[in-house]
Amino acid sequence: SQQGEEDPQALGIQEGENATMNCSYKTSINNLQWYRQNSGRGLVHLILIRSNEREKHSGRLRVTLDTSKKSSSLLITASRAADTASYFCATVPRGYQKVTFGTGTKLQVIP
Amino acid sequence: DTAVSQTPKYLVTQMGNDKSIKCEQNLGHDTMYWYKQDSKKFLKIMFSYNNKELIINETVPNRFSPKSPDKAHLNLHINSLELGDSAVYFCASSQPPTGTSGRETQYFGPGTRLLVL
Numbered sequence: 077s078q079q080g081e082e083d084p085q086a087l088g089i090q091e092g093e094n095a096t097m098n099c100s101y102k103t104s105i106n107n108l109q110w111y112r113q114n115s116g117r118g119l120v121h122l123i124l125i126r127s128n129e130r131e132k133h134s135g136r137l138r139v140t141l142d143t144s145k146k147s148s149s150l151l152i153t154a155s156r157a158a159d160t161a162s163y164f165c166a167t168v169p170r171g172y173q174k175v176t177f178g179t180g181t182k183l184q185v186i187p
Numbered sequence: 188d189t190a191v192s193q194t195p196k197y198l199v200t201q202m203g204n205d206k207s208i209k210c211e212q213n214l215g216h217d218t219m220y221w222y223k224q225d226s227k228k229f230l231k232i233m234f235s236y237n238n239k240e241l242i243i244n245e246t247v248p249n250r251f252s253p254k255s256p257d258k259a260h261l262n263l264h265i266n267s268l269e270l271g272d273s274a275v276y277f278c279a280s281s282q283p284p285t286g287t288s289g290r291e292t293q294y295f296g297p298g299t300r301l302l303v304l
Contacts, residue, residue: 106291107291109291109292109293111293111295113228116298117297117298118191118277118279118295118296118297118298119230119277119279119293119295120295121292121293121294124291124292162228164230166293168291174232174235174243174245175232175291175293176232177222177229177230177231179227179228179229180228180229180230182228
């Protein structure tokens, strides 16, 4: 079954608020990545966190990884309307060469 | 200056036809992929090539045949199209092959929307 599952499936917030989305996975991983997909576009890589890292920042993005719980969270601070998109987590299981994508969280930021 | 490009952008065709989608990357990557994204936005890998050699072949009907003439190109040919083939097909590339720590960032093309009638 699907390696990564995101929660919530959809999220609507006001501009300026923070958005948090979570990803759970099932097997040991080498790393976990977050991607954004704007409507009608391809996926864009946002951030990669390795299995030995617990937290990583990039601009307004903050990613955490808890390998004991097999979960990760993506926090977008001070959200903007332009952040409206679908967000996917992707995992690279240990010993495998393929990246497996989660089910995605659809974020809408309302101006 | 597009890093990963796909042609065509849209494809509407009748059931039973044969069609091809082309992908080119100018990033100098060794590894390329084809993904299928269904109407529920579920993204599933289909194939992966590393330096023209097939390294991942998921459970995909053999009506789908990838071809990599060189490491910058990965084309997807689909025979006898079926209604269930309707989806968005994404090409991606990375360097080096996924599984190597810290360098698995994938660069996606814009997608090809296929609609089979």
